[in-house]
Amino acid sequence: MTSDDVLAEFRSAGALLEGHFVLSSGLHSAVFLQKMAIFTDPVRTARVCGALAERIADRFGQVDYVVSPAIGGIVPGYETARALGAKAIFVERDPGKPFSLRRGFQIPKGARAVMVEDIVTTGLSSRECLAALTSEPGEVVGAACLIDRSGGKVDLGLPLVALVTLDIPNYPADQLPPELAAIPAVKPGSRALPGA
Ligand SMILES: O=P(O)(O)OC[C@H]1O[C@H](OP(=O)(O)OP(=O)(O)O)[C@H](O)[C@@H]1O
Numbered sequence: 001m002t003s004d005d006v007l008a009e010f011r012s013a014g015a016l017l018e019g020h021f022v023l024s025s026g027l028h029s030a031v032f033l034q035k036m037a038i039f040t041d042p043v044r045t046a047r048v049c050g051a052l053a054e055r056i057a058d059r060f061g062q063v064d065y066v067v068s069p070a071i072g073g074i075v076p077g078y079e080t081a082r083a084l085g086a087k088a089i090f091v092e093r094d095p096g097k098p099f100s101l102r103r104g105f106q107i108p109k110g111a112r113a114v115m116v117e118d119i120v121t122t123g124l125s126s127r128e129c130l131a132a133l134t135s136e137p138g139e140v141v142g143a144a145c146l147i148d149r150s151g152g153k154v155d156l157g158l159p160l161v162a163l164v165t166l167d168i169p170n171y172p173a174d175q176l177p178p179e180l181a182a183i184p185a186v187k188p189g190s191r192a193l194p195g196a
């Protein structure tokens with residue numbers, strides 16, 4: 001799939017939203033990729049995650065485990081793992097705490113793992129996910145996402161493979177352009193806002 005094919009998939013699923021959004025990082029944006037509009041359709045999900053799996057295999061070779069940050073990463077992580085012939089596990093948060101592996105999940109000694117995110121904006125969630133894996137016996141060899149909206153600027157400390165790279169502006173709350181400040185903001189994701 002080309003970048004245009006993937007974006008066409010997001011567009012036709014109604015996953016490309018315009019408005020005023022508060023992102024997981026607390027930054028604001030006029031664009032939100034509502035990945036759940038893709039993940040509610042298993043056929044679409046298999047198409048985009050199959051394409052991501054091909055990129056992962058080309059870049060990282062054999063993969064035994066896919067690890068994803070909850071909640072948004074769980075479905076694409078699972079579907080990408082299916083296409084790679086790998087196992088799928090995820091990190092999750094106790095309220096107010098950083099991500100950790102629970103439920104008996106582990107990356108065993110000798111296993112090769114790739115982190116799979118849905119969307120990367122600042123890389124905060126990806127880095128937090130990777131930090132939760134540093135004491136695992138197995139090796140995390142790279143990271144991947146469906147859409148990198150940082151324009152390729154994020155640094156995860158590991159190579160990042162993205163199905164699509166976009167450069168979408170984000171703004172701190174006190175530096176909103178007037179057209180954004182005029183619209184009430186919505187916060188679609190699961191990370192708690194500071195002070196919430
Ligand atoms: O690169 P970042 O700045 O961390 O932003 C991207 C993250 O934001 C979203 O998750 P969110 O925390 O909104 O919750 P969700 O996974 O439940 O959608 C998305 O799923 C990524 O995990």
Ligand SMILES: O=C(O)c1cc(=O)[nH]c(=O)[nH]1
Nearest residue numbers: 023024032033119121189
């Ligand atoms: O940065 C985010 O929180 C974010 C951006 C986006 O476009 N989609 C999403 O699910 N999360």
Ligand SMILES: [Mg+2]
Nearest residue numbers: 070071072073
């Ligand atoms: Mg997420």
